[in-house]
Amino acid sequence: MVLGLCSAARAQPSPAGPEAPAPATAPTSAPATAPTTAPATAPLSRDNISEAAIELTERERIALGAVRDRNTQLAETGFFMLLARAAKMGALSDQQLQDVESPSYSNLMAHPSRYRAQAIRMTISVFTSEKLEPTSGGAFPVTSHWPRERPVWYLTGLNASLKVDPQQPVMLYATLDPAAALGKPVEVRNQTQVYGVPGQRVDVVGLFYKLRRSASEENDERDYPVLLVWQLKAAGGGGVLGSSGGSIVGVLAVIMLVLALLLGFILLKRRVSRQKASRPGGPRYKPLRDVSLDDQGQPADQEDVGVDPLLKQAAEEYQKERQSDGKHGPS
Numbered sequence: 001m002v003l004g005l006c007s008a009a010r011a012q013p014s015p016a017g018p019e020a021p022a023p024a025t026a027p028t029s030a031p032a033t034a035p036t037t038a039p040a041t042a043p044l045s046r047d048n049i050s051e052a053a054i055e056l057t058e059r060e061r062i063a064l065g066a067v068r069d070r071n072t073q074l075a076e077t078g079f080f081m082l083l084a085r086a087a088k089m090g091a092l093s094d095q096q097l098q099d100v101e102s103p104s105y106s107n108l109m110a111h112p113s114r115y116r117a118q119a120i121r122m123t124i125s126v127f128t129s130e131k132l133e134p135t136s137g138g139a140f141p142v143t144s145h146w147p148r149e150r151p152v153w154y155l156t157g158l159n160a161s162l163k164v165d166p167q168q169p170v171m172l173y174a175t176l177d178p179a180a181a182l183g184k185p186v187e188v189r190n191q192t193q194v195y196g197v198p199g200q201r202v203d204v205v206g207l208f209y210k211l212r213r214s215a216s217e218e219n220d221e222r223d224y225p226v227l228l229v230w231q232l233k234a235a236g237g238g239g240v241l242g243s244s245g246g247s248i249v250g251v252l253a254v255i256m257l258v259l260a261l262l263l264g265f266i267l268l269k270r271r272v273s274r275q276k277a278s279r280p281g282g283p284r285y286k287p288l289r290d291v292s293l294d295d296q297g298q299p300a301d302q303e304d305v306g307v308d309p310l311l312k313q314a315a316e317e318y319q320k321e322r323q324s325d326g327k328h329g330p331s
Contacts, residue, residue, distance in 0.1 A: 052101065053117035054085065054207065060117075069112045069211040070223050079209060080145035082117060083152070086207045086228040087175040089119070097121060100205060105159045105168045108208070108225045115208040122227065123235050124170060125199035126157040129178055129185070130192045153178055157199055160235075169222075171212060172204065174229040181234045201235035 048065045049056070056064065063078040092100065100121045108115060132152045134142045142148045152173050159168035182200045185193035206229035215221050 048113045049116050050114055050118035050208075054089075054119060056085075056117060060085070064117055067116065067210050070213050072213055074212055074226070075141065077143075077145070080143050082207055082209055083173060083175065083228050084145045085117075086230045087150070089207075089230045091231055092205060097205065102161060105161075105164065105225070109211065109223065112208070112211045112225070116210065118208055119205060120208050120227070121203065121205045122159060122170070123161040123201060123203050124155070124157045124172065125160040125201050126155050126172075126178075126182060126195055127197070127199045128156045128192050128194055129182060130154045131177075150175075155229075160199075160201055169224055171224045171226045172206070172229050173226070174204075174206075174232060176230065176232075178202070178232055181232050183234075202232045203235050204229045204232040206230060 048067065049061060060078075060081050063076075063081050067076070067078045100119050102121045103115060130153065132140050132154055134140050134146060134148050134150065134152075136142050136148070140152070146152075152175065155172040155174060155178065157170060157172070158166055159170055179193075181202045182193070182195065186196040187194045204227065206227040209226040209228055211223040212226050213221055213223050
């Protein structure tokens with residue numbers, strides 16, 4: 001199940017153009033000089049923006065008020081305006097991060113307008129990262145809000161903020177290079193850094209933009225929260241994709257340590273055995289209680305060595321006399 005979600009997340013088209021089959025309606029680029037207007041049936045409204053949104057100019061409010069969720073549009077004026085604002089946001093301390101809201105995935109999906117242009121934080125398991133270069137006339141165009149010399153990094157992954165259902169994919173557009181937080185990828189595929197399963201867990205802070213509808217490699221359409229990230233760092237422990245907790249890397253490290261200790265014990269035991277076998281031969285001391293009769297030799301009364309012949313003869317005659325007395329005694 002997770003593998004299918006990974007391929008779906010990697011297949012999402014970015015502003016740089018899709019590598020997988022494109023959605024039914026390809027994203028279009030709005031002119032940089034004029035904001036995108038909403039359909040006549042959906043008048044502009046300030047209610048389309050979060051009450052907790054960052055401070056916006058009137059022009060930004062108009063552009064973001066025209067944003068509509070659950071469609072394929074992305075390369076629109078509101079996107080580039082909010083991306084530029086995200087790039088100007090300052091780094092937050094750990095204490096300040098505690099004041100940033102971390103909404104549930106279900107709330108983002110059910111009420112996207114409540115969070116539009118609002119700073120939120122999430123923990124994401126990242127599967128892919130791709131560097132996007134703005135180009136004139138390209139799918140990720142150069143605009144007055146986002147210049148040519150400013151690359152953007154497009155990341156795909158799953159929500160890992162809590163022990164949740166892993167079927168919660170997200171799209172991230174980072175205004176800074178995430179390489180330090182993500183580490184070394186498993187492989188590089190068509191200039192895309194691939195981190196595999198379960199992915200690299202990072203804590204991110206960004207401005208929520210919209211729900212974007214897109215198709216996976218299996219042509220299954222679904223909606224994805226789009227977050228414009230200006231701060232991210234490697235996550236510090238906790239559950240991974242709904243697991244029972246703990247870092248997989250930490251578990252592997254403990255296993256490797258145990259194996260190393262076991263191997264060291266085996267090598268030490270073999271070394272001691274070899275040292276015993278290589279000691280010079282010769283009689284070894286044995287306690288008298290451990291010496292067998294074979295080791296002691298024959299009893300003294302069965303040995304003839306060192307006995308006086310006269311004493312031996314006298315003993316034999318005495319023994320014969322005793323036997324004679326026994327034969328002639330009372331019956």
